[in-house]
Each structure stands twice: as C-alpha cells, then as structure tokens.
Amino acid sequence: MRRPVEVVNNTDKPMRIELYPGAASLGDSSFHFAEGRKPNELTTWVHVDRSSIEVGPHAREQAEVTFVIPRDASPGEHYGVLWAQAGSAAPEGSGFQMVNRVGIRMYLDIGPGGPPAAGFTIAALTASRLLDGRLMIGTEIHNTGGRALDMSGELTLTKGPGGLQAGPFRANLGTTIAPGEVSPVSFALDGQIPAGPWTATVKLHSGLAERTATAVIRFPDRRGASERVRVSGASTRRVAVT
Structure with missing residues (x-):
C-alpha cells in the first residue's frame, strides 16, 4: 500500500x-x-x-x-x-x-487471522535473604499474548532508609517464554544493602513490549523470604513486537 x-x-x-x-x-x-x-x-x-x-x-x-x-x-x-x-x-x-x-x-x-500481539503481566514481588547473606527479589512473568517473549529488564530501588537509592540490577531470566507460560524472574543484590523499606521498580520488556511495576518491599533480617507484595502503579505500554 x-x-x-x-x-x-x-x-x-x-x-x-x-x-x-x-x-x-x-x-x-x-x-x-x-x-x-x-x-x-x-x-x-x-x-x-x-x-x-x-x-x-x-x-x-x-x-x-x-x-x-x-x-x-x-x-x-x-x-x-x-x-x-x-x-x-x-x-x-x-x-x-x-x-x-x-x-x-x-x-x-x-483484520482477523494473525496471532495476538505480545503481552505479559508481572506478578507480586518477594524479597529474600539467601543462605550466603545475599539479597534477592523475585517475581513471575505470565505471557498473556500470542507471541513468544525473550525478556530483559532491570530493577531499581528508591526511597530507601535515609533517602538511599540502589541499582539498576539486571534481571536473571530463563529461556524464551511461550504464549500462556509462566516464568520466574529474579534480581540478585549485594547483602550489604539495608533491609529497607524500599520502593522497588521492576521494568521488563520483550522487543518493544514493556511493562513497569512498583511495590514497597523490605528484606527479612534473617534468612528466608518475605510475604509476596502485590505490585501497584503498574503501567503497560505495548509499543511494538518483534
């Protein structure tokens, strides 16, 4: 045309x-x-x-x-x-x-005939302290669209104790996520980071399909995981797919 x-x-x-x-x-x-x-x-x-x-x-x-x-x-x-x-x-x-x-x-x-556009959701966040003292934030990605996703992204921490900020931290991701599948995503952090509370912002994208989610988290003082924290203020922008 x-x-x-x-x-x-x-x-x-x-x-x-x-x-x-x-x-x-x-x-x-x-x-x-x-x-x-x-x-x-x-x-x-x-x-x-x-x-x-x-x-x-x-x-x-x-x-x-x-x-x-x-x-x-x-x-x-x-x-x-x-x-x-x-x-x-x-x-x-x-x-x-x-x-x-x-x-x-x-x-x-x-018109109809092609596969649905790319899309995904970010689940609740979990803050953990590992056996070796390192910190981790984990979540899950649900592929809600009609195309496979090759994810990448980062985590930033803001509004910490005394106004501290940390990051960005790269996402640890699995393999390609097929339509309908759920895949874990984690972010490894240094164990010297204060427990919080922090405002955690996760920004993930596949191609040009992006989603950002934010939650207030606190790392446990001892080894283990916190309660899952629902994300809020999430914004989605499907600007393109590859």
Missing part, C-alpha cells in the same frame, strides 16, 4: 525537512502522540522514500509512504503519525535545539 504526501514551505527561506513515522495511541477519548521518534508496531511497517527533503522558499516537494504489512501482523487497530520536522541549529554553548513538527495521523485496521 502506497500513499503520496506533500511538504510545503511557506517561509522565505529554504528548509530541510525530515520525514519519519512515530508511535501513537488512543486513550481517554483522545489521540496521543508519543515523544520523539518512539516506535510501535505500525511504525515498523512504514517506509518513507525520502527521509530528508530540501524545500525551497514558498515551494513544495512530494514523498511516497509505503506500508509493508507482514502476514503475521497482530489484528486490530494500529495508530501512528507521519511527522514532518524542521529544526534550527543549537545556539553555541547552549546544547538546546528548537524543533518544529507537524504530522498526519495514521490509522490502520488489521
């Missing part, structure tokens, strides 16, 4: 315009644009034949946008924006750049 677009320069100076797709979503009865060039599933299918265009004063140029939709595209509506962006040079020594952009909304509806 191909669509032509036209870029118009209404100023008295030539402009260099960058063309690129960006992620978007629907929520609270509004169309929401993602920041910067953040991708999602739709943007991985969009190709612009001219990523940068020089447009003269009071002139116009055309580009062609091609949508290459894979056979296993997840069904349902997908949203994005085709952006045209112009930026000024950053003032010397400031490090700031003024950027202006305008965009065209993209709506693409995929």
Whole structure:
C-alpha cells in the first residue's frame, strides 16, 4: 500500500525537512502522540522514500509512504503519525535545539487471522535473604499474548532508609517464554544493602513490549523470604513486537 504526501514551505527561506513515522495511541477519548521518534508496531511497517527533503522558499516537494504489512501482523487497530520536522541549529554553548513538527495521523485496521500481539503481566514481588547473606527479589512473568517473549529488564530501588537509592540490577531470566507460560524472574543484590523499606521498580520488556511495576518491599533480617507484595502503579505500554 502506497500513499503520496506533500511538504510545503511557506517561509522565505529554504528548509530541510525530515520525514519519519512515530508511535501513537488512543486513550481517554483522545489521540496521543508519543515523544520523539518512539516506535510501535505500525511504525515498523512504514517506509518513507525520502527521509530528508530540501524545500525551497514558498515551494513544495512530494514523498511516497509505503506500508509493508507482514502476514503475521497482530489484528486490530494500529495508530501512528507521519511527522514532518524542521529544526534550527543549537545556539553555541547552549546544547538546546528548537524543533518544529507537524504530522498526519495514521490509522490502520488489521483484520482477523494473525496471532495476538505480545503481552505479559508481572506478578507480586518477594524479597529474600539467601543462605550466603545475599539479597534477592523475585517475581513471575505470565505471557498473556500470542507471541513468544525473550525478556530483559532491570530493577531499581528508591526511597530507601535515609533517602538511599540502589541499582539498576539486571534481571536473571530463563529461556524464551511461550504464549500462556509462566516464568520466574529474579534480581540478585549485594547483602550489604539495608533491609529497607524500599520502593522497588521492576521494568521488563520483550522487543518493544514493556511493562513497569512498583511495590514497597523490605528484606527479612534473617534468612528466608518475605510475604509476596502485590505490585501497584503498574503501567503497560505495548509499543511494538518483534
């Protein structure tokens, strides 16, 4: 599927315009644009034949946008924006750049037939003190989507005793998680870290499907595990799948 677009320069100076797709979503009865060039599933299918265009004063140029939709595209509506962006040079020594952009909304509806999109949940957190004195936080990942997950992620601790912070700590993960399966995830920490309480934030992703979960935890003073702590304030962003 191909669509032509036209870029118009209404100023008295030539402009260099960058063309690129960006992620978007629907929520609270509004169309929401993602920041910067953040991708999602739709943007991985969009190709612009001219990523940068020089447009003269009071002139116009055309580009062609091609949508290459894979056979296993997840069904349902997908949203994005085709952006045209112009930026000024950053003032010397400031490090700031003024950027202006305008965009065209993209709506693409995929019919049934493909597998569901990637998705997963993060279970309650458990804080443990191991036999050798090291600390560990564990949880479980449930693959609720229709695609296999190759997870990665990290844990950070904030709001600890005296305002301490720790991390990030890399996740110890198993093999690929098949749809419907549950897999454990753990984070190993140094035993010298105070018992807490801490605000633990777990951020995991597979491809560009992400989930963040937060809970207040405390490590036991003796060897053993704490009660499972339900996560709260979790936010999910399914920006793409691979």
